[in-house]
Amino acid sequence: MLSLSSPVALGALNALIVGGVGHFVHRFLDSFSIQLTTLQLAMFYLVLVAEWFFLTFFLCRRKPVRVHREYDYIVVGAGSAGCVVAARLSEDPDVNVLLVEAGGDDNAFNVRTPLASNMLQGSERDWQFTTVPQKHCSLGNVNQVSKWPRGKCLGGSSAINYMAYVRGHKDDYNTWSKMGCEGWSYEDVLPYFLRSENQTAERLKGNKYHGTGGELDVSDLRHVHKLSEMFVDACASVGIKKVSDYNGEDQLGAGLCQVTQSNGERCSSARAFLHKNAGSRRNLTIATGCHVTRVTFNDAKQATGILMSRAAGAPAVPVLARREVVLCGGSVQSPQILMLSGVGPREELEKHGIAVVADLPVGRNLQDHLFVPVPYKCNIDTYSEKAIGTLPNLFNYLVNKKGPLSSNGLECTAFTQTGVRKDLGGAPDLQMHAFSAFGTYRDLKNFGSKEEFIAEDLKKGAQHNGLTYLPVLLHPRSIGTITLRSSNAFDAPVIDPRYLEHPDDVKVLVEGVKLAERMTKSPVYSAAGVELKAYVDCPENPVRKLCPHEIGSDQYYEWTVRHSASTVYHPVGTCKMGRASDPSAVVDARLRVLGGVSKLRVVDCSIMPTLVSGNTNAPAIMVGEKGAAMIREDRKAK
Numbered sequence: 001m002l003s004l005s006s007p008v009a010l011g012a013l014n015a016l017i018v019g020g021v022g023h024f025v026h027r028f029l030d031s032f033s034i035q036l037t038t039l040q041l042a043m044f045y046l047v048l049v050a051e052w053f054f055l056t057f058f059l060c061r062r063k064p065v066r067v068h069r070e071y072d073y074i075v076v077g078a079g080s081a082g083c084v085v086a087a088r089l090s091e092d093p094d095v096n097v098l099l100v101e102a103g104g105d106d107n108a109f110n111v112r113t114p115l116a117s118n119m120l121q122g123s124e125r126d127w128q129f130t131t132v133p134q135k136h137c138s139l140g141n142v143n144q145v146s147k148w149p150r151g152k153c154l155g156g157s158s159a160i161n162y163m164a165y166v167r168g169h170k171d172d173y174n175t176w177s178k179m180g181c182e183g184w185s186y187e188d189v190l191p192y193f194l195r196s197e198n199q200t201a202e203r204l205k206g207n208k209y210h211g212t213g214g215e216l217d218v219s220d221l222r223h224v225h226k227l228s229e230m231f232v233d234a235c236a237s238v239g240i241k242k243v244s245d246y247n248g249e250d251q252l253g254a255g256l257c258q259v260t261q262s263n264g265e266r267c268s269s270a271r272a273f274l275h276k277n278a279g280s281r282r283n284l285t286i287a288t289g290c291h292v293t294r295v296t297f298n299d300a301k302q303a304t305g306i307l308m309s310r311a312a313g314a315p316a317v318p319v320l321a322r323r324e325v326v327l328c329g330g331s332v333q334s335p336q337i338l339m340l341s342g343v344g345p346r347e348e349l350e351k352h353g354i355a356v357v358a359d360l361p362v363g364r365n366l367q368d369h370l371f372v373p374v375p376y377k378c379n380i381d382t383y384s385e386k387a388i389g390t391l392p393n394l395f396n397y398l399v400n401k402k403g404p405l406s407s408n409g410l411e412c413t414a415f416t417q418t419g420v421r422k423d424l425g426g427a428p429d430l431q432m433h434a435f436s437a438f439g440t441y442r443d444l445k446n447f448g449s450k451e452e453f454i455a456e457d458l459k460k461g462a463q464h465n466g467l468t469y470l471p472v473l474l475h476p477r478s479i480g481t482i483t484l485r486s487s488n489a490f491d492a493p494v495i496d497p498r499y500l501e502h503p504d505d506v507k508v509l510v511e512g513v514k515l516a517e518r519m520t521k522s523p524v525y526s527a528a529g530v531e532l533k534a535y536v537d538c539p540e541n542p543v544r545k546l547c548p549h550e551i552g553s554d555q556y557y558e559w560t561v562r563h564s565a566s567t568v569y570h571p572v573g574t575c576k577m578g579r580a581s582d583p584s585a586v587v588d589a590r591l592r593v594l595g596g597v598s599k600l601r602v603v604d605c606s607i608m609p610t611l612v613s614g615n616t617n618a619p620a621i622m623v624g625e626k627g628a629a630m631i632r633e634d635r636k637a638k
């Protein structure tokens with residue numbers, strides 16, 4: 001018996017009791033002009049909050065499920081892509097599907113509440129990976145390593161991400177197609193984006209770039225800070241036009257973010273594809289807390305099933321797959337599981353005493369987005385924990401699902417070409433986000449900063465009002481690797497992104513920092529009475545003492561980028577898709593593992609041959625949709 005719960009009733013019960021009762025009581029009091037004291041109201045809401053926690057932690061616990069000996073399909077990893085694959089495959093009532101997830105459930109207030117996202121990093125729902133020390137980047141971090149959060153629960157990284165819904169540029173997919181990934185041009189993939197999507201913003205409904213019948217709720221934000229609205233105008237002052245829909249005809253430009261949210265709550269892949277419907281199907285078994293240690297093969301190199309284990313040192317239990325095993329473990333762990341199973345570079349496998357099933361370049365094409373925080377202090381209230389964590393904000397969120405807690409933080413974005421990369425077709429090489437907040441001690445520790453790079457007042461808990469621009473390198477030329485630490489599946493793999501090894505990557509980010517500086521000088525801010533003060537000009541900023549170069553010099557910009565660039569959490573490419581003749585490919589365009597292996601596919605971000613021009617959750621879900629469609633087609637063709 002393995003633990004599994006089904007929180008389908010949770011949202012309904014909470015909405016009914018907390019939302020419905022709260023709303024009713026307000027209207028009742030209003031209609032009789034009854035005024036409660038603040039204390040009475042606070043007591044009332046405390047009772048509602050207590051109910052919320054009682055429902056969440058006691059009544060809605062998952063019931064145990066029985067895992068059988070054999071299934072038609074075994075899907076490994078219930079992340080962005082895995083939930084889609086399991087949901088679509090189980091639409092066929094004559095097949096049965098096992099979805100195996102190493103983490104637990106996703107039933108928590110800080111998973112549902114958008115602005116609580118950064119509290120999930122370092123929690124039990126984060127794998128808490130770190131890179132190896134970087135030679136050219138992360139120089140301001142402890143041991144020169146970058147922290148790599150990855151989701152570890154139902155929903156995977158979509159349960160801990162910042163919910164920005166971005167598909168990338170049309171030419172990203174056209175490039176994949178030209179690289180030999182037949183069937184992956186923009187025209188080919190657009191229907192799969194639409195299939196998942198339930199666009200709830202009226203302004204985008206009926207538009208050929210948006211779907212409304214899918215499971216994934218996509219919306220405009222319910223709460224936007226005025227600094228985010230100003231960001232779009234500040235972009236215009238540096239020549240970046242406004243776009244009303246960066247997922248539509250033309251991506252280049254600036255706009256407010258579309259988000260994966262259902263009525264102001266996170267809509268993770270698990271919420272969309274499992275909890276709404278598929279999770280209760282009799283032909284879908286969802287096993288949480290089960291770590292897959294390897295795929296098993298027969299002598300003909302056919303995948304026969306998996307071994308999975310409840311904990312390090314616990315016995316590994318075999319489960320058989322009649323039809324296929326589908327790896328959806330993400331860009332870090334799909335390659336790890338393949339290598340543990342004997343599929344990977346021969347020398348890497350032999351180093352760890354693993355018998356070689358297929359010699360393939362698994363883990364070799366690691367690419368990730370990087371951003372550089374460019375912080376400013378400002379004179380108006382922004383998203384500091386102090387300003388947001390007030391009772392009225394909390395109650396407004398609990399009762400109405402509105403207010404700052406419904407914000408994802410990353411409310412605005414822009415896509416532009418710096419001129420450094422001229423080989424990307426029409427695609428941008430730089431994305432810009434702006435976060436209406438000034439980093440706290442917790443944020444800087446989330447990035448892995450060294451103590452000496454953090455100002456003394458922040459260490460003492462100071463919170464400032466501020467605005468942080470985040471220029472993002474979209475198409476890195478630096479390529480890294482995922483390799484094995486050991487043959488033990490419970491040992492984290494070795495992550496070496498080789499950040500900023502290529503000088504073009506530094507150039508793009510330097511252009512991004514300079515662009516951010518120009519944007520903050522936009523008259524848009526001064527006209528609204530907003531004063532922005534560059535943190536680098538503040539005497540308490542340790543960078544002023546630590547940087548050996550003159551502020552504003554070329555060396556200063558390069559130093560800043562190399563010291564403070566950090567992952568944007570978008571690793572891809574480690575089980576690269578390509579033609580069978582491509583020596584760097586691990587899976588073909590139908591996502592089947594190459595090298596003579598059969599009945600085994602990889603369906604997640606790791607198959608992307610190159611990074612897309614934007615955040616990777618929507619593309620991961622699209623890969624899940626397309627992968628599942630191909631599996632169903634191939635079954636019917638047999």
Ligand SMILES: Cc1cc2nc3c(=O)[nH]c(=O)nc-3n(C[C@H](O)[C@H](O)[C@H](O)COP(=O)(O)OP(=O)(O)OC[C@H]3O[C@@H](n4cnc5c(N)ncnc54)[C@H](O)[C@@H]3O)c2cc1C
Pocket residue numbers: 076077078079080081082100101102103121149150151152153154155156157158160161162163164165166290291292293328329330331333334337410568569570571604605606615616617618620
């Ligand atoms: C902090 C953070 C913020 C982000 N913000 C955004 C954003 O705002 N917008 C956006 O578009 N993208 C964002 N991303 C990126 C996006 O969420 C990911 O690219 C996407 O979720 C990856 O999907 P995936 O299916 O490839 O892998 P994942 O969603 O990571 O799924 C992999 C799953 O496999 C499970 N698993 C791994 N190994 C095993 C094993 N051995 N046995 C069983 N199960 C296993 C994991 O626990 C996990 O559930 C963010 C990511 C992070 C981490």
